[in-house]
Amino acid sequence: MSGDHWVPPPVLLTVDLVILTLRESCLHALLIERGIEPHQGALALPGGFLGHEKEDLMMAAHRELAEEAGLGPDQLHLEQLGVYGAPDRDPRGRVVSVAYLAIAPRLPEPVAGTDASQACWTPVEQALSVDSQLAFDHEQILTDGVDRAREKLERSALATAFCGPTFTISELQDVYEAVWGVPLDARNFYRKVQSVDGFIVPAGPSRKTDGGRPARLFRPGPRTTLHPPMMRPLSEADRETA
């Protein structure tokens, strides 16, 4: 505050998206192959610069969601994940990224032929493996997004966002098992899910078959927070003990 007309340094804002969905009982994220420098040819999260001076951040996220993934704002969970603003994260200068986490139900087909040169659903395990180098700090952002989803499955009804408008309890269990990466006991899962009032509500007498006994259909209930939380079997908790 020494000078009177000191001007703060301007920065450029990007919005990056961690879009998660389930495909064949496996957690996938949408990645694009970058068509321009920097990191041309590398895999990256979909995203882009703020459109104009007056664009709201979440509106920008919705816009990118539509442009790069063909996803409308309906039936889609979208929440802010965090800011990533290390000074050297982008060689073009000071670019700060606002990351959003989107949860989408299973979609017809991988989107392509849109703005991004190529968009493909990639298993997160593969995307986070050592040999797949993501652009910028997108590996960190993706890791944080998956962690956030794992945590929110414990205490919120977020899991239903992975499903369509109606779903069976088995499908919901698939979500938990895929995101957490651990098997769950179906019987205890049935009991728990049905005991939490307002989590899922029956969706008519309709049923759909898949080889065995037809399953009842449910749809998301009004409850958004789970008390008590859904318990996740500890696998990483013990290494934090030491």
Next chain:
Amino acid sequence: MSGDHWVPPPVLLTVDLVILTLRESCLHALLIERGIEPHQGALALPGGFLGHEKEDLMMAAHRELAEEAGLGPDQLHLEQLGVYGAPDRDPRGRVVSVAYLAIAPRLPEPVAGTDASQACWTPVEQALSVDSQLAFDHEQILTDGVDRAREKLERSALATAFCGPTFTISELQDVYEAVWGVPLDARNFYRKVQSVDGFIVPAGPSRKTDGGRPARLFRPGPRTTLHPPMMRPLSEADRETA
């Protein structure tokens, strides 16, 4: 992507701080009275613009923490809270704020005579009441910060950040009661806290008195996450049921 030399709109970045502490068993936040326009004279969260082009975001938070609150980086929890970037939140133009949540142990005295015209610890209940109008969207940021602290007390060892290097179990219970705003049973609290391995560890045979029987001293343990979580009596959970 119609033009080849389209330039993204630059924005200005501020770092705002929600600094929480306990004073007389009551949750307080540090607020300053703004000395300049806009919102001159109104109460606001401490914060300021990014210092220079190469400044890291968390470093900027630490800098503001030192300038406006006199708090060093030691013995202080600091984490990112979120981004607040509504287009009309600042009349000066497009100013996007990165909010950080800081938890500080009880400090000697309210800081003043530093950069800000006036800094004072304010009970959060009072700061969030209708008659105290905070500048910008700082009421929302403060609300989010308090909510974040409430949630993290359930599943992490964050409560120890409110205490000094050593503390008694009663002091720790004070933290939970003040942040959650509900009374807890001391006996159950003792049992729970001591049963979670690595949460708190005895700090020597020393004791300090406060009128009654001397209490054992503890210090934070290596455990950062609590499994199973500390249970919060439901008060707002039932209104989410409807």
Next chain:
DNA sequence: TAGACTTACTGTCACTCTGACAGGAAGACC
């Protein structure tokens, strides 16, 4: 020095929730 008082701490008991099993119900396929 013997209370009274304050705070710290240890147990106990009933209840709920969870994890780990077995077994029946309802369709499709052969």
Next chain:
DNA sequence: GGTCTTCCTGTCAGAGTGACAGTAAGTCTA
């Protein structure tokens, strides 16, 4: 009609929680 698959309902022991009583170890007061 059997067999397969998937869906769904119970049962039981152990862990964890909420509610409550009682003891321990200091200070203060008379």
